[in-house]
Amino acid sequence: MFENISPQLLFGQVLLGLINGSFYAMLSMGLAIIFGLMNVVNFAHGAQYMLGAFVAWLLLTYLGVPYWGALFIAPVVVAAFGMVMERLVLRPLQNLDHLYGLLATYAIALIVEGLVRQEYGSTGIPYENPIPGGVNLGFMFLPYYRLWVVVFSLVTCIGTWLLIEHTKLGAYLRAANEKPQIVESFGINVPKMITLTYGFGVGLAALSGVLAAPIYQVSPSMGSGIIIVVFAVVVIGGMGSIAGAAVTGYLLGVVEGLTKVFYPEAASVVIFLFMIIALFLRPAGIFSGREAA
Amino acid sequence: MTTNRILLILLAIFAIAAPFFLYPVMLMTVLCFAVFACSFNLLLGYTGLLCFGHAMFFGTAAYVTGYVLKTTGVSVEIGILAGAVTAGLIGAFVGYLAIRRQGIQFAMITLAFSQLIFFVLLQSDFTGGENGMQGIPRAPLLGVVDLTDHLSHYYFILALTVMAVFVYYRVVHSPYGEVLKAVRDNQPRVESLGFNPERIKLVSFIISATMAGMAGGMKATVYGFATLTDVSWLVSGEVILMTLLGGLGTLTGPVFGSAIIIWLNDELSGLGEWALITQGVILLVVIIFFRRGFVGEISALGRLLRQSRKHERGGGVEKAEAVAPVNDAAG
Numbered sequence: 001m002f003e004n005i006s007p008q009l010l011f012g013q014v015l016l017g018l019i020n021g022s023f024y025a026m027l028s029m030g031l032a033i034i035f036g037l038m039n040v041v042n043f044a045h046g047a048q049y050m051l052g053a054f055v056a057w058l059l060l061t062y063l064g065v066p067y068w069g070a071l072f073i074a075p076v077v078v079a080a081f082g083m084v085m086e087r088l089v090l091r092p093l094q095n096l097d098h099l100y101g102l103l104a105t106y107a108i109a110l111i112v113e114g115l116v117r118q119e120y121g122s123t124g125i126p127y128e129n130p131i132p133g134g135v136n137l138g139f140m141f142l143p144y145y146r147l148w149v150v151v152f153s154l155v156t157c158i159g160t161w162l163l164i165e166h167t168k169l170g171a172y173l174r175a176a177n178e179k180p181q182i183v184e185s186f187g188i189n190v191p192k193m194i195t196l197t198y199g200f201g202v203g204l205a206a207l208s209g210v211l212a213a214p215i216y217q218v219s220p221s222m223g224s225g226i227i228i229v230v231f232a233v234v235v236i237g238g239m240g241s242i243a244g245a246a247v248t249g250y251l252l253g254v255v256e257g258l259t260k261v262f263y264p265e266a267a268s269v270v271i272f273l274f275m276i277i278a279l280f281l282r283p284a285g286i287f288s289g290r291e292a293a
Numbered sequence: 294m295t296t297n298r299i300l301l302i303l304l305a306i307f308a309i310a311a312p313f314f315l316y317p318v319m320l321m322t323v324l325c326f327a328v329f330a331c332s333f334n335l336l337l338g339y340t341g342l343l344c345f346g347h348a349m350f351f352g353t354a355a356y357v358t359g360y361v362l363k364t365t366g367v368s369v370e371i372g373i374l375a376g377a378v379t380a381g382l383i384g385a386f387v388g389y390l391a392i393r394r395q396g397i398q399f400a401m402i403t404l405a406f407s408q409l410i411f412f413v414l415l416q417s418d419f420t421g422g423e424n425g426m427q428g429i430p431r432a433p434l435l436g437v438v439d440l441t442d443h444l445s446h447y448y449f450i451l452a453l454t455v456m457a458v459f460v461y462y463r464v465v466h467s468p469y470g471e472v473l474k475a476v477r478d479n480q481p482r483v484e485s486l487g488f489n490p491e492r493i494k495l496v497s498f499i500i501s502a503t504m505a506g507m508a509g510g511m512k513a514t515v516y517g518f519a520t521l522t523d524v525s526w527l528v529s530g531e532v533i534l535m536t537l538l539g540g541l542g543t544l545t546g547p548v549f550g551s552a553i554i555i556w557l558n559d560e561l562s563g564l565g566e567w568a569l570i571t572q573g574v575i576l577l578v579v580i581i582f583f584r585r586g587f588v589g590e591i592s593a594l595g596r597l598l599r600q601s602r603k604h605e606r607g608g609g610v611e612k613a614e615a616v617a618p619v620n621d622a623a624g
Binding site: 092113115239 | 343345390396397398400402405408412413416526537570572576577580581584
């Protein structure tokens, strides 16, 4: 079955898989950070990713802000929205069962997606590629923008990981998750830290959205399409590990790309099938460091 | 007790008379979703499991029931049974795997499973893909009773609903139901008493999936078609909303929740995305302010009134009990 597969197709799909994987990685990393500190599964993550792309498009269309400006402004705008949401919605729920956090963010996702769709319709809007062109590697054509996405997301993921795992700030975050009272007694404003962390996770989602805008079209449903896959990625990687979430994201993106080459019919379900296998073999997640929950 | 009995009789009279002054198809939709929401409530309200993909049972069963009725010519109850059993089997598989992860991850896993099933149904031949399955006949009941007109079909659906709600009531009030609630509230203690909480949860999940399947099968016979919408996460979200709005862990809550949402969807159906936006807003308001839901808040109000009457001469009204985590509403 392998002889009739051209290297162009193979490497093209691997690259595409790596691109998808970049988004999975950044989104699942944001989810893992938010979950790690707040124990909230942020269902609105997909909607916030979509908002990132939309804000970038709005900035370009109405204010003439180019991609490079949007790459910075859109995440800040969406993160601000996220922080308001944290204060108004998640804060009152924080002492209740964590299911309420999930359901409340789901409700917000419904509202945001519905409003955007109502205002701009459900068809995708193209966003101009800021780095047109590419390089011919002989066995395949590599568009510059795709290269940029992969490199940028890798840098973002590694940077975030270093920030959380190897700085004092990250140590505070992890400590605040374990023993918030003790961290507060050191004079650290834990509620403010929670708000900022949520904003950071949301900003990461919006940043992925801006990155995605020139590749996919900007559409209201881009978030709800990806969030369920990202949930599966997080389940496979295990909820606890930020690095695990990112690595699993890249791997599964590539696996999905390869499936498109060898067995296209299964491409949309392969990540879910991996989840089933992972649940059989490692009920606690492959990066959880434990054998069972 | 007596007021409950009076309410029950009134409800029965209303249910029997309703199709004469309300559109029967809409009433049947309410009943199907009421059964669906009851099945969901059994899980979240009484077992503490949030299944975020409950539509996979509902929608798959609708397809299976439709397929059986279209291709074999069996009577309607066999068709619905086939849908319910299929849903139960899927529930056994999904439950077996998903229950390995606690709490919030259970929700994410069930959501992912429902998406998997969505794609499988999308690509299967028998479902008709994106067009859905059309032309599901209204087969006669037991092979003899004709159900083609809306009125007789309504009474058939009503009878099934009463049966399903009765089974649900029996499960919740059985010794097994007590163990379920105990698992919800304190799993380690249940374990220390010699029960196997995983198995208890799995059985609850399978019962719930079967019941959701029955609701899906019923809906397929009502509309004569089955579509991918019934399997989508939107419907999974809708049943969550119905249950929370009606009152989590209450017996009649799901019925009210389903009636309110179906009515609302119907009212807002011409307004584009506003139906969905409204659903989101209602869900948010219920979560932040009225976690006991419609029935839960009303019975809490009733309790409060009775209490204040009792304490009229005493030291004033007792503080209303603090709103608890998930599922603390009255039965």
